[in-house]
Amino acid sequence: MQTLEGMIAPKFSLKNEAGEIVSLEDFAAKKYVVLYFYPKDATPTCTTEACDFRDSYEAFQNLNAVILGVSADSEKQHTKFIEKHGLPFSLLVDDAHEVSEAYGVWKLKKNFGKEYMGIERSTFLIDPTGTIVKEWRKVKTKGHVEDALETLKIITSTGE
Numbered sequence: 001m002q003t004l005e006g007m008i009a010p011k012f013s014l015k016n017e018a019g020e021i022v023s024l025e026d027f028a029a030k031k032y033v034v035l036y037f038y039p040k041d042a043t044p045t046c047t048t049e050a051c052d053f054r055d056s057y058e059a060f061q062n063l064n065a066v067i068l069g070v071s072a073d074s075e076k077q078h079t080k081f082i083e084k085h086g087l088p089f090s091l092l093v094d095d096a097h098e099v100s101e102a103y104g105v106w107k108l109k110k111n112f113g114k115e116y117m118g119i120e121r122s123t124f125l126i127d128p129t130g131t132i133v134k135e136w137r138k139v140k141t142k143g144h145v146e147d148a149l150e151t152l153k154i155i156t157s158t159g160e
Helices: 044-055 057-062 075-085 098-102 144-158
Strands: 013-016 021-023 032-037 065-071 090-093 106-111 114-119 122-126 132-136
Touching (some): 032 044, 032 144, 044 057, 044 144, 057 065, 122 144
Parallel strands (some): 032 065, 065 090
Antiparallel strands (some): 013 021, 013 090, 106 114, 122 132
């Protein structure tokens, strides 16, 4: 997959945990969007990543950014995950994996000798014009949220 940096972000409209439709256009000309894709609610690594975003939520808000998580899990699963870990941001339902495919994160994965299709942990930083200004693919959770926050600080301080 070639990089999406510098390209207009693929548009989307997905249900969140409350069944409300959330679209990328909802944030146009207003906010940066930190769009992170993760494999599954309530798994150890995905929980760590979500809690890292939760713990830095205020810092992202102070930089005019909204955080949105995306997985193929259901509204009900998202609601449980949010409630259990006190997540202050929405999780979007991509059960048909159309958005994951548009962003190039729906991949053939291998685990314990089995092959299956699933989401490759990835994050996209989208500016208020709808342009992807930074992407992280095959994310390792340790230090990732801090890196995303630092990148956002640099971008907002230079006015890019």
